[in-house]
Amino acid sequence: MTAPLDPVPRPTGALALDTYDLTKRFGAFTALDHVSLKVRPGTVHALLGENGAGKSTLVKCVVGYQRAEEGAVLLDNKEHDIATPVVARDLGIGMVYQHFTVVPGMTVAENLLLARGHLPAVIDWKKERAALAEFMKTTPFKLDLDATPQELSAGQKQKLEILKQLLLKPRLLILDEPTSVLTPQEADEVLGLLRDRAHAGECSIVLITHKFREVTAYADDVSVLRKGKLVAAHRVDETTPQQLAAEMVGGEGDAKREFAAPQRAERERGEAMLQVKSLVVDGDRGQVAVAGLSVNVHAGEIVGIAGVSGNGQREFAEALVGQRRRVSGEVWVGTERFAATRAQNRRLKVRSLPEEPLRNACVGDMSVSDNIGLRSFDVAPASRLGWMRGRTLRERARKLIGEFGVKTRGELAQIRSLSGGNVQRAVLARELSDDAEVLIVSNPVFGLDFAAVAEIHQRLMDVRNRGGAVLLISEDLDELLALSDRIAVMSGGQVVHETDAHQADRNRLGAFMGGSAH
Known part of the structure; x- marks a missing residue:
């Protein structure tokens, strides 16, 4: 040829x-x-x-x-x-x-x-x-x-x-x-x-x-x-x-301090906080990307979603957080059917960290302060009009920048000027500034250095340790094995295997991910 x-x-x-x-x-x-x-x-x-x-x-x-x-x-x-x-x-x-x-x-x-x-x-x-x-x-x-x-x-x-x-x-x-x-x-x-x-x-x-x-x-x-x-x-x-x-x-x-494994608290698994029932979602070209997927995440646990890239993980995450239409199926948070509206996110304390956050969770030309304030600009005290709103958002941003270690020239710098790890920290500062009950995360440490990975992993574990429910969608099997309490494998838009993480066999997970296991 x-x-x-x-x-x-x-x-x-x-x-x-x-x-x-x-x-x-x-x-x-x-x-x-x-x-x-x-x-x-x-x-x-x-x-x-x-x-x-x-x-x-x-x-x-x-x-x-x-x-x-x-x-x-x-x-x-x-x-x-x-x-x-x-x-x-x-x-x-x-x-x-x-x-x-x-x-x-x-x-x-x-x-x-x-x-x-x-x-x-x-x-x-x-x-x-x-x-x-x-x-x-x-x-x-x-x-x-x-x-x-x-x-x-x-x-x-x-x-x-x-x-x-x-x-x-x-x-x-x-x-x-x-x-x-x-x-x-x-x-x-x-x-x-x-x-x-x-x-x-x-x-x-x-x-x-x-x-x-x-x-x-x-x-x-x-x-x-x-x-x-x-x-x-x-x-x-x-x-x-x-x-x-x-x-x-x-x-x-x-x-030793920077690269320590995340600290996992011993705790009993609580009630189901996030329930996904027979979810069907279309892909960009009209094909079925998520084909009747069901999974539950309980209080006080991290459920990891493993899978080879392109098996519906992106469409699944987007449908959960309201960025993509659900064809059928149901999503529940606690006892309430969840449509991922802004009001529900605030009331039910559902937070998310999507993959490629600079593209999916930020406005690149806006300041770090304004991006951190995207969830709170319209509620008191930031909802006040005029210069008071700007001052309130800046004061809050400075506090969170310090707490989450965001390295930036200042809260007024454009968020696109930050490194990848610091964009992640800024988004986490916004999403975890109050106690999240449900956290939906996709590939959270893509392209980050060791110190940023260790810090973000501990932040996710902290949500789990205090009783939150974390859904972790990741294409890094090492990450899933290190953080998860349970692991579900996605293939062809469905969950094809589920196991307790401490009993998981890497080769068997890989076989299910590749579609060769039965």
């Missing part, structure tokens, strides 16, 4: 990457402080650091998304002025960004072709689709070529981002949290494939990750950034997760 046309012949083989004294400032803030990183050709190089340590800034300077004020980028010992991502692509550098870069109105096939950057005036779609179908046979997962990103879950969008880069066959591939919304099996398959390609000399890999397991299992070298500086560099087989954690946060004691 003929491969898709590529009018720009490129050299092949893994690139060596060196950054020399790379420095990037945003006003008075120094995001990168004379960072000299060395990536050996044909290796997987892991990059660790807390949110705000400078990891994403560093790789964005390498791919031309941002320009450093000082320093240089060298490929195979030759300095290059990488002014734009187009220049980087033509040099053989590819990147899978933490935030999706797909074009919403285009199909998967069109997004894949667009990634090449050099297209003829007229595209031979019969030839290109045949070539893309052949390409899909070589990849670790499949997507519908006719689907659009609006119809894809977060996990499927991440797969599309990875597929775009696999199609381009870069000589240096940078991945910013590529497995955050993949199942463990998918993550292992993707990282194993990329490691094999690197070790075969086809490319070099820079992997930004927050999972020590991925570092030890797949990386050859690891570097640690802290507060914009490179503080450590090791061969992976010469270090330990404990040492790396200490280097990330600046001390062994701090590391």
Whole structure:
């Protein structure tokens, strides 16, 4: 089968990457402080650091998304002025960004072709689709070529981002949290494939990750950034997760405190607080996405919903919180039928943290203060008109910013200017500012660093510990096993398996997730 046309012949083989004294400032803030990183050709190089340590800034300077004020980028010992991502692509550098870069109105096939950057005036779609179908046979997962990103879950969008880069066959591939919304099996398959390609000399890999397991299992070298500086560099087989954690946060004691498992209180399970009965929900193209799903969540427990991305989890969550129409079925909170109205959310203390909160739970151009006030701006005391409302919202926001550790220039900063972890903290501050009775959460720690993950997990556990009911929809099986009291597996829009978490078998869960168990 003929491969898709590529009018720009490129050299092949893994690139060596060196950054020399790379420095990037945003006003008075120094995001990168004379960072000299060395990536050996044909290796997987892991990059660790807390949110705000400078990891994403560093790789964005390498791919031309941002320009450093000082320093240089060298490929195979030759300095290059990488002014734009187009220049980087033509040099053989590819990147899978933490935030999706797909074009919403285009199909998967069109997004894949667009990634090449050099297209003829007229595209031979019969030839290109045949070539893309052949390409899909070589990849670790499949997507519908006719689907659009609006119809894809977060996990499927991440797969599309990875597929775009696999199609381009870069000589240096940078991945910013590529497995955050993949199942463990998918993550292992993707990282194993990329490691094999690197070790075969086809490319070099820079992997930004927050999972020590991925570092030890797949990386050859690891570097640690802290507060914009490179503080450590090791061969992976010469270090330990404990040492790396200490280097990330600046001390062994701090590391133990930041990465401790969430504290689970021993308590009896209470009455059913959230009841979902035979729920049917359509997908974006009219197909049935949730097919008669039933599940209960009791007071004082976390019920985890596991499943391979694209099995109705997104539509299920959206239907629960009122973002998507329910075709049939019932949802009850306590003894009241729940329609997810604003008044019910307030009265029944139902709160939610959706996936991609900057898109689904915030207004990006509004301030942190106004976003935190979205649930309370129309009730006393914030309901007062004029300048008093603004002052009340700002005072409340400052209090919650402190309580939840939101790192921001101030409560008046646009919320889109915050890092992913701090957007999550701000949304949690709003949703958990009073005692939630029911909490519905989807992929709550997507793309976050270790410290943010530990903090948010404990916040979820705190709701459970004080008697709230938590529904946790996650594509991270490790997260579900760590937090849940019960786990239900979703496949084909239905619950196909349910078990107590402490009795759960990872392989059996994976089999149900993949549709191969009976």
